[in-house]
Amino acid sequence: MTRLQADGVSVRRGSRAIVDNLSLQLEGGSFVALIGPNGAGKSTLMAALAGLLVPDAGEVSLDGKSLRHIKGRALARMRAYLPQNPRAEWPLSVERLIALGLTPQLPAFGGLPMAFEARVAAAIDQFDLAEQRNQPATTLSGGELSRAMLARALVGDPDILLADEPLTGLDPRHALDGISRLRGLAQAGKLVVASIHDLTLTARYATHVAVMREGRLIAFGETAATLTAALLSDAFEVDACVSGAATPTAIVDFVSY
Amino acid sequence: MVRCKGWLGLAALLLIAGIGLSLCTGRVWVDPMVLVRSIFNPQPSLAWLILADLRVPRTLLGLLVGATLGLSGAVLQGLLRNPLAEPGLLGVSAGAALGAVIAIYFGLSASFALATPLFGIVGAIVAGILTLTIGRGGTLMMILAGAAVSGLMGAGLSFALNFAPSPYAAYEITTWLLGSLADRSWDQLALAAPFILLGWVCLAMTARDLDALTLGEAQAESLGVNLRRTQLLALAGTAASVGAATAVTGAIGFVGLVAPHLVRPFVGHQPSRVLLPSALFGAILLVFADVATRLIPTAVEIRLGVLTSLVGTPFFFWLVLRLRRLSP
Numbered sequence: 001m002t003r004l005q006a007d008g009v010s011v012r013r014g015s016r017a018i019v020d021n022l023s024l025q026l027e028g029g030s031f032v033a034l035i036g037p038n039g040a041g042k043s044t045l046m047a048a049l050a051g052l053l054v055p056d057a058g059e060v061s062l063d064g065k066s067l068r069h070i071k072g073r074a075l076a077r078m079r080a081y082l083p084q085n086p087r088a089e090w091p092l093s094v095e096r097l098i099a100l101g102l103t104p105q106l107p108a109f110g111g112l113p114m115a116f117e118a119r120v121a122a123a124i125d126q127f128d129l130a131e132q133r134n135q136p137a138t139t140l141s142g143g144e145l146s147r148a149m150l151a152r153a154l155v156g157d158p159d160i161l162l163a164d165e166p167l168t169g170l171d172p173r174h175a176l177d178g179i180s181r182l183r184g185l186a187q188a189g190k191l192v193v194a195s196i197h198d199l200t201l202t203a204r205y206a207t208h209v210a211v212m213r214e215g216r217l218i219a220f221g222e223t224a225a226t227l228t229a230a231l232l233s234d235a236f237e238v239d240a241c242v243s244g245a246a247t248p249t250a251i252v253d254f255v256s257y
Numbered sequence: 258m259v260r261c262k263g264w265l266g267l268a269a270l271l272l273i274a275g276i277g278l279s280l281c282t283g284r285v286w287v288d289p290m291v292l293v294r295s296i297f298n299p300q301p302s303l304a305w306l307i308l309a310d311l312r313v314p315r316t317l318l319g320l321l322v323g324a325t326l327g328l329s330g331a332v333l334q335g336l337l338r339n340p341l342a343e344p345g346l347l348g349v350s351a352g353a354a355l356g357a358v359i360a361i362y363f364g365l366s367a368s369f370a371l372a373t374p375l376f377g378i379v380g381a382i383v384a385g386i387l388t389l390t391i392g393r394g395g396t397l398m399m400i401l402a403g404a405a406v407s408g409l410m411g412a413g414l415s416f417a418l419n420f421a422p423s424p425y426a427a428y429e430i431t432t433w434l435l436g437s438l439a440d441r442s443w444d445q446l447a448l449a450a451p452f453i454l455l456g457w458v459c460l461a462m463t464a465r466d467l468d469a470l471t472l473g474e475a476q477a478e479s480l481g482v483n484l485r486r487t488q489l490l491a492l493a494g495t496a497a498s499v500g501a502a503t504a505v506t507g508a509i510g511f512v513g514l515v516a517p518h519l520v521r522p523f524v525g526h527q528p529s530r531v532l533l534p535s536a537l538f539g540a541i542l543l544v545f546a547d548v549a550t551r552l553i554p555t556a557v558e559i560r561l562g563v564l565t566s567l568v569g570t571p572f573f574f575w576l577v578l579r580l581r582r583l584s585p
Contacts (some may be wrong), residue, residue: 079479
């Protein structure tokens, strides 16, 4: 079972701690929604968990081994990372874009081996991109691009997926599609961590929630037990009502005066 | 795939035509039959002397320099993900020019023929190291550092012109700066070639990383790309190859900018697959441009750098207009 663990992780910018002495233990088979107000340090924590940012204090470890001691390419084969609003800088075809996800598996020179083409084709089918296969990635709609990027991240079959706000800018149908895919990956045994702002979708699909505020982790646990009105008012400073957390009809709403 | 093969065939054909033309044309027209005969049966004749001492080194140099500019332009455009990037961007060409001009300024080139390219290579390396030290940490920093180093080297050039010891020296510096392949010897070619080849190796090693950079820096890093190493390879490769090329020929603009754009649509815009065709077309462009300098009937032979700028600028306008149309 994959285990991703943060021990006393702190990340500082100048005198300010963006992530403050944070410890967290995540396991394969769960879909963890990282929630919290803007500026709580979610993106920084995601980058630290992905090993892209070395914490100023504390340590992130994967299956008991510190990320500092895992080589970039070896780490890249085990975990995939999607930043906020990922985009393609050149008009590559969708197929070639997805194939870039196999970069850590490739030899230093030469083309894509035939076996890898089959994996790209499988990813295209899995994410319903057959029609867009040869379309330039720069001309995709928001929903298509987010599916293509997800396919890119998962084509190498990593154990862990870290996605920073994967649902931003998606309409309800595509957001539902995206989050149910993330849930499906967790059911297939992967560890999925995603920072999410849509709390209703979080309540319906996430198996666990981790709540951050001002660089600290103020709650972590299974969605049904953790996602409560009291917690949300602590984290976001608004009155909230939560009904049926961790059920397919859950609703989180905010009360305004 | 078929289209890709056809494209390579076309490139090979153009390359052979360019080489043939470059060997035959000049102040003395060498008949192609003589050319073929002297390949199979080298005998000291006037035609043979012209070929061996003038045309062959000139053509080889044109191929090497053109390929260097095309390759380096493709790598830098991929690294910086900027369609306007070109080999001169990082200050290396300006450094090479300043080094060479220093050699001319102090009259070293008059007493020792290889002083100009030698100083040029040193200048390119100094400029490369400066850009790399100042431009640590990120693409934007590197571009800014390159602009600063270019400015510094340009100031040095102006200074040398301003205080030139004699009008003749000023004239010599200016014409050298215009760029040319004329009258370059085997010695100069032998001096530049190792640096150029070394630079090519560094540049080619960035291919995989450039592909990953299509996804942006964060995703490229998450895929195991060491950005620092990629930047170092690209800059060192450019400093060695473009530096050595500029040191021998003077500044030749626009080839490095144009060549990647010419081939990019035909290889599906994938940065790693742009490299080889871009180098090929850089070589083709430069050899044809050099042939044109010999064919255009002017009193003084038009300088290669002047011709590439004249032909390249309209392309630049076209590029700007196209970018304006594509961006919202």
